[in-house]
Amino acid sequence: MRAADGEGRMGGKDLEWFLYRMLLIRYFEEKVAELYRAGEIYGHVHLSVGQEAVPVGVAAALREGDVVTSTHRGHGHCLAVGADPARMMAELFGRATGYCKGKGGSMHVADVSRGILGANGVVAGGVPHAVGAALAMRKLGRPSVAVAFFGEGALNQGVLWEAANLAALWELPVVFVCENNQYAITTPFRTATAGDPLTRARGFGLWAVEVDGMDVLAVAQQAEEAAHRARSGGGPSFLNCRTYRFRGHTEGEEALGWRYRDEEEVREWRQSDPILRLERYGRDTGKLLPQTAERVREEVRRVVERAVDFARSSPEPPLSELTADVWA
Amino acid sequence: MARVTFAKAVAEALAEEMRRDETVVLLGEDVRTGILGTTKGLVEEFGPARVLDTPISEAGFAGLAVGAAAAGLRPVVDLMYGQFTYLAMDQLANQAAKLRYMTGGQIRLPVTYLFVSGGGHRGAAQHSESPHGMVMNVPGLKVVVPGTGPDAKGLLKASIRDDNPVLYYMDFQLLRTRWDVPEGEWTVPLGRAEVKREGTDVTVVAVGGMVPKALAAAEALAEQGISVEVVDPRCLAPLDVDTVVASVRKTRRLVVADDAPPRAGAAAEIVAAVVEAAHDALVCPPRRVTRPPAPVPFNASLEDAALPSQEVLERTVAELVRR
Numbered sequence: 001m002r003a004a005d006g007e008g009r010m011g012g013k014d015l016e017w018f019l020y021r022m023l024l025i026r027y028f029e030e031k032v033a034e035l036y037r038a039g040e041i042y043g044h045v046h047l048s049v050g051q052e053a054v055p056v057g058v059a060a061a062l063r064e065g066d067v068v069t070s071t072h073r074g075h076g077h078c079l080a081v082g083a084d085p086a087r088m089m090a091e092l093f094g095r096a097t098g099y100c101k102g103k104g105g106s107m108h109v110a111d112v113s114r115g116i117l118g119a120n121g122v123v124a125g126g127v128p129h130a131v132g133a134a135l136a137m138r139k140l141g142r143p144s145v146a147v148a149f150f151g152e153g154a155l156n157q158g159v160l161w162e163a164a165n166l167a168a169l170w171e172l173p174v175v176f177v178c179e180n181n182q183y184a185i186t187t188p189f190r191t192a193t194a195g196d197p198l199t200r201a202r203g204f205g206l207w208a209v210e211v212d213g214m215d216v217l218a219v220a221q222q223a224e225e226a227a228h229r230a231r232s233g234g235g236p237s238f239l240n241c242r243t244y245r246f247r248g249h250t251e252g253e254e255a256l257g258w259r260y261r262d263e264e265e266v267r268e269w270r271q272s273d274p275i276l277r278l279e280r281y282g283r284d285t286g287k288l289l290p291q292t293a294e295r296v297r298e299e300v301r302r303v304v305e306r307a308v309d310f311a312r313s314s315p316e317p318p319l320s321e322l323t324a325d326v327w328a
Numbered sequence: 329m330a331r332v333t334f335a336k337a338v339a340e341a342l343a344e345e346m347r348r349d350e351t352v353v354l355l356g357e358d359v360r361t362g363i364l365g366t367t368k369g370l371v372e373e374f375g376p377a378r379v380l381d382t383p384i385s386e387a388g389f390a391g392l393a394v395g396a397a398a399a400g401l402r403p404v405v406d407l408m409y410g411q412f413t414y415l416a417m418d419q420l421a422n423q424a425a426k427l428r429y430m431t432g433g434q435i436r437l438p439v440t441y442l443f444v445s446g447g448g449h450r451g452a453a454q455h456s457e458s459p460h461g462m463v464m465n466v467p468g469l470k471v472v473v474p475g476t477g478p479d480a481k482g483l484l485k486a487s488i489r490d491d492n493p494v495l496y497y498m499d500f501q502l503l504r505t506r507w508d509v510p511e512g513e514w515t516v517p518l519g520r521a522e523v524k525r526e527g528t529d530v531t532v533v534a535v536g537g538m539v540p541k542a543l544a545a546a547e548a549l550a551e552q553g554i555s556v557e558v559v560d561p562r563c564l565a566p567l568d569v570d571t572v573v574a575s576v577r578k579t580r581r582l583v584v585a586d587d588a589p590p591r592a593g594a595a596a597e598i599v600a601a602v603v604e605a606a607h608d609a610l611v612c613p614p615r616r617v618t619r620p621p622a623p624v625p626f627n628a629s630l631e632d633a634a635l636p637s638q639e640v641l642e643r644t645v646a647e648l649v650r651r
Contacts, residue, residue, distance in 0.1 A: 162388025
């Protein structure tokens with residue numbers, strides 16, 4: 001664990017804030033998994049359980065007006081920047097009260113009012129959007145930062161490096177955040193990726209660092225550095241966050257008979273569960289008492305239950321929505 | 329009115345919109361030089377911060393424009409040749425076209441993509457493409473195909489002001505043609521076809537670069553006693569079916585001319601729309617005048633045979649009327 005300051009704060013946030021947001025993602029998604037098994041949530045559902053430290057650590061460095069482009073595994077990004085879990089859950093249920101009126105679902109849930117410029121089902125598809133948003137901010141004279149989240153699978157998409165080149169060339173305020181969770185669907189990182197991500201990024205002139213993506217305070221510290229760099233005209237940077245998804249690529253994959261990683265590996269990674277690590281750190285340093293952690297857990301459970309109730313009691317979208325929003 | 333080339337009319341529309349709205353930025357390959365004439369002179373007036381030369385990274389900068397539009401700019405993106413549509417296809421068809429819909433209307437994407445398409449310049453297979461029919465298949469994209477200088481200017485100004493992604497395809501052969509183009513404020517609404525010449529015997533719907541050819545064919549056919557009505561759809565998505573159908577109800581015959589491959593293209597869609605709405609009005613089957621289903625060859629006589637010409641159009645119309 002990186003040291004937070006004496007008050008247990010980082011990026012102006014206290015440890016309770018970090019714990020709350022990580023738990024919110026964890027409990028929200030574990031509930032989603034349960035509802036998926038029960039058939040209440042349908043479709044393609046990709047969970048980020050285990051990866052919570054990355055979006056939450058990055059979110060700690062963000063300010064009002066910053067933007068984020070998200071991915072198919074994007075619930076964490078949305079919750080980390082403060083989206084309403086109830087409207088998110090309603091979206092996953094496909095209900096009219098969801099952020100996207102039920103037309104986006106799990107893969108595309110986005111709260112644009114909180115700076116999420118869409119969640120993309122195409123690997124690396126949203127990365128150039130972050131670069132474009134950064135160009136817009138500069139032109140509009142705003143001191144904001146654009147964050148592009150993507151998995152390590154995106155490192156082999158040409159458009160990511162086209163976007164990185166443009167960001168570096170024009171010195172745009174972009175933070176490229178690689179959530180390196182070791183697997184692109186079922187393909188291990190090393191099976192698909194030659195060379196080193198940091199070397200690639202530095203080759204484009206990005207400031208690039210390796211980050212322990214299971215340590216929320218380490219992520220926050222590097223994200224703060226990257227965001228500061230971007231805001232002060234230092235150009236784009238690249239965080240290679242080493243993390244792991246405890247669940248599969250997609251809910252229901254066990255039933256399909258996918259076998260691509262051994263249980264031992266999953267167990268090992270679970271040892272560095274980012275939530276348990278933060279709690280342990282808080283307890284050891286006295287900056288986050290166990291009873292506080294327990295209170296936060298209770299509170300988050302209630303929030304998630306309320307989100308489910310809201311989603312369940314929300315109406316289906318009317319058929320008129322089918323052709324609405326095609327054009328502005 | 330000023331007598332200017334089609335390319336100059338496009339450059340004027342860009343300059344006027346950039347003067348009018350600070351958020352309009354132009355980016356793309358070689359836009360500062362303006363190698364096809366459509367962006368010439370803009371960097372001199374607006375400076376390099378608003379006229380951005382990009383690397384040859386079509387997917388990257390087409391996508392960059394999506395994000396820029398979502399975050400408050402009104403970008404115009406020059407992708408040079410029509411077939412470079414394919415290099416940017418995910419960003420156009422999967423991103424620009426869908427971000428608004430899949431966020432339930434939370435995002436607004438005022439972005440215009442410019443292409444020069446079509447054959448006739450001995451560019452061979454990979455520089456003569458006309459992908460407008462392919463992209464009109466994608467819900468969420470507006471597709472504009474100007475066929476005259478005044479429309480080039482008016483439609484582009486309307487495209488830039490539109491809050492949706494617009495793909496704007498200019499026919500290469502039109503770029504140097506000269507037109508009387510209104511000076512100053514002049515817009516042509518998207519989604520509205522225009523009857524370019526009135527007639528009573530047959531409707532020719534001419535797409536983009538086929539408009540001048542259809543008007544010339546109509547002139548020649550008039551001397552043979554055939555009265556041709558020429559309809560220019562101007563915009564393929566949304567498509568103004570009503571204006572086309574009204575014309576067919578009057579003339580009872582339909583020919584669609586499009587410099588593009590025939591299968592599932594703009595001509596096919598226009599024929600289908602007319603048959604669905606007004607099959608009872610037709611006294612004979614509609615006809616399409618398009619390229620054959622083959623890439624465009626380099627050899628001059630082969631290319632001339634491949635592209636739909638004024639002569640083939642005249643012959644097709646005459647056959648239909650004299651049946």
